[in-house]
Amino acid sequence: MPGLWISGRSCEPGTPRTGTLKRPQSASDPFEVSPAYLAPKAGDATSLGLPRLCVGFALVHAVSAVLGLFMDIDYRGELIAVDGVCAVVFALIGFLSATRRLPGWRRETAAAMVPIIAASAACARAGLVDQYWPAAELVVAAAAACVVTARNWFWSVLIACGALWAGCVVTAVARGGFTTDEAARWVNMLLLVVAAGALSTAIRRARTNAAMALVDAHRQVMEQSVRDPLTGVANRKGLELVARPMIDLARRQGHAVHALVVDVDTLRGINEEHGIRDGDEVLNAVAEALVAATRATDVVARWGGDEFVMIGPGTGTSPLEMERRIRAHLAEKVDLPRDIWQGRVSAGIATLVPWDADDLEGLLERAIQDLSLRRSLKRRAAARMKEEDEALSDVATPEVREGVGKADPEA
Numbered sequence: 001m002p003g004l005w006i007s008g009r010s011c012e013p014g015t016p017r018t019g020t021l022k023r024p025q026s027a028s029d030p031f032e033v034s035p036a037y038l039a040p041k042a043g044d045a046t047s048l049g050l051p052r053l054c055v056g057f058a059l060v061h062a063v064s065a066v067l068g069l070f071m072d073i074d075y076r077g078e079l080i081a082v083d084g085v086c087a088v089v090f091a092l093i094g095f096l097s098a099t100r101r102l103p104g105w106r107r108e109t110a111a112a113m114v115p116i117i118a119a120s121a122a123c124a125r126a127g128l129v130d131q132y133w134p135a136a137e138l139v140v141a142a143a144a145a146c147v148v149t150a151r152n153w154f155w156s157v158l159i160a161c162g163a164l165w166a167g168c169v170v171t172a173v174a175r176g177g178f179t180t181d182e183a184a185r186w187v188n189m190l191l192l193v194v195a196a197g198a199l200s201t202a203i204r205r206a207r208t209n210a211a212m213a214l215v216d217a218h219r220q221v222m223e224q225s226v227r228d229p230l231t232g233v234a235n236r237k238g239l240e241l242v243a244r245p246m247i248d249l250a251r252r253q254g255h256a257v258h259a260l261v262v263d264v265d266t267l268r269g270i271n272e273e274h275g276i277r278d279g280d281e282v283l284n285a286v287a288e289a290l291v292a293a294t295r296a297t298d299v300v301a302r303w304g305g306d307e308f309v310m311i312g313p314g315t316g317t318s319p320l321e322m323e324r325r326i327r328a329h330l331a332e333k334v335d336l337p338r339d340i341w342q343g344r345v346s347a348g349i350a351t352l353v354p355w356d357a358d359d360l361e362g363l364l365e366r367a368i369q370d371l372s373l374r375r376s377l378k379r380r381a382a383a384r385m386k387e388e389d390e391a392l393s394d395v396a397t398p399e400v401r402e403g404v405g406k407a408d409p410e411a
Contacts, residue, residue, distance in 0.1 A: 048253070049147035050111045054094030057118050057144075060137075061087040075128040082128075086121045090114060112153035115141035116160045123164045127171050132185045135168050139192045146200035146207075154204060158197045165190055210249050217245040228302040230280055231287035239301035243311045243360050246299070250313055251354045258316030258351045261367040262290060262326070263375070264306040265344040285330055286345060293317075293325035309364065319347035319374060346375045 065083035068076055093110050096102050102110060122137035138161050145157040169186050172178055226238030234242070243257075250257045264286055271279040283306070290300050290308055298312030310316075317325075326345055348371025352363045 050107055050114070051094045051098040053111070053114055053144055053147055054090045054097065057114060058087045058090035058094065061090065061118075061121065073129060078128055079125060082121050082124050086117060089117060108148065108150045108153055111148045112145075112150075112157050115144040115157050118144070119161050119164045123168050126168050130172070130175065132168075132172075132182065132189060135165065135189055136192075138165055138189065139196045142193050142196035143200050145197065146203040148204070154200075158200075161193055161197065165193055207252075210252055214245045214249050217241055228287075231284055231302050233287050233291065233308070234299060234301035236301065236303060239299060239303070239309060239311065240360065242299050246311065246313070247352060247360060247363075250352075254354050255313055256315055256351055256353045257311065257313055257363070258349060259363045259367040260310045260316055260319065260322060260347060260349045261303070261364070261371045262286065262308045262310070262322065263346045263371060264308075265346055267306040286326065289326040289329040292329050293322060303364075309367075311363075315351050316349055319349050319370070322347045346371055346378065348372070348374055 061083040065080050065087060068080040068083060073079075093114060097107060097110060119138050119141035122135050122141070125134035126132060142158060142161045145154055145161075148154040148157060165186075172182065172186070226234055226241060228235045247257050264282060267279055267282060270282055283302075286308060287300070287302065290310060294300060294310055294317075295312060298310050301309050301311075303309045323345055348367050348369070350363055350366035350370055352358055356362075358366070
């Protein structure tokens with residue numbers, strides 16, 4: 001499955017690796033990121049809005065049903081029945097959507113059916129009480145169409161609202177007594193429905209443009225030289241091209257974005273003792289492990305020297321867990337000599353929530369600060385353990401040291 005990371009290589013589980021380390025992919029290989037894969041999928045945009053929309057409509061109809069119990073009007077039982085059924089249906093759809101029990105294409109269908117059902121209920125109430133004010137829910141239904149991503153379903157909601165308004169007018173005329181004042185009220189209602197439909201169209205268009213801006217950014221990544229020539233992952237320019245639209249889109253949708261910085265420990269010593277070639281193989285191994293340990297929606301890049309950066313939506317994985325995943329991948333999938341490197345890395349993380357004023361630079365700066373703090377704590381712990389080992393060796397008698405030396409080979 002192609003991913004959003006820009007290394008341009010896939011790490012399939014179970015792929016055999018033997019011998020020395022190899023580059024993830026040559027610089028001439030194409031990226032495995034396509035606009036079709038990055039385009040909005042059915043149900044993605046409605047996952048957050050549909051449950052809230054259903055809760056709102058369910059509360060409105062539940063309150064209307066309760067108020068109907070205290071009203072002395074004709075067709076009171078029918079009104080209570082309509083509101084009660086609608087409240088139950090909306091609550092059920094909201095529950096199924098919130099618990100992820102609706103597939104993506106069904107979420108789109110449900111998101112379109114919710115305002116259509118609400119508009120139908122409004123027309124039914126208007127027909128029962130022979131008044132125009134219950135049809136005001138048509139305006140809310142037209143505005144609620146903005147949560148629908150699929151174009152066909154979106155226009156179906158707006159057309160249904162217009163058709164139901166026309167049905168209400170025809171019913172009022174057929175009953176007789178359709179005065180000029182009443183006609184003016186229905187015309188004003190139509191103007192409000194049209195205004196709500198225009199507003200929902202503008203909101204949907206803005207959301208679609210924001211999503212397509214992210215797709216265009218990834219297309220630029222594919223067309224430009226934004227990959228690190230050594231490891232095959234993105235370089236600093238590639239990370240900035242993808243991360244900035246990702247942060248903007250997440251901020252509009254109310255989501256968080258995280259940045260995780262990974263630093264290769266003792267890389268300078270490896271270059272000095274074993275040569276730059278072995279140091280390059282260590283960098284390739286870490287890049288490969290990072291891509292294998294991250295999600296398909298994360299962007300992996302080499303920030304510079306021995307530092308790698310991973311940016312993705314959500315709060316991300318904890319640094320300790322990421323370090324464990326990298327070590328596990330290196331131990332299982334990569335034949336790396338232990339005398340060159342023991343697979344030690346340090347990681348730091350920072351999260352950018354929608355109400356934060358930081359940008360990409362501020363997010364990375366906080367991640368680097370967290371990395372420095374965690375590395376300092378590691379060094380203090382290692383120094384403390386070394387002091388304890390030296391203290392134990394000082395107080396041990398020669399006989400004890402000789403006994404320990406003889407027991408080690410047998411163990």
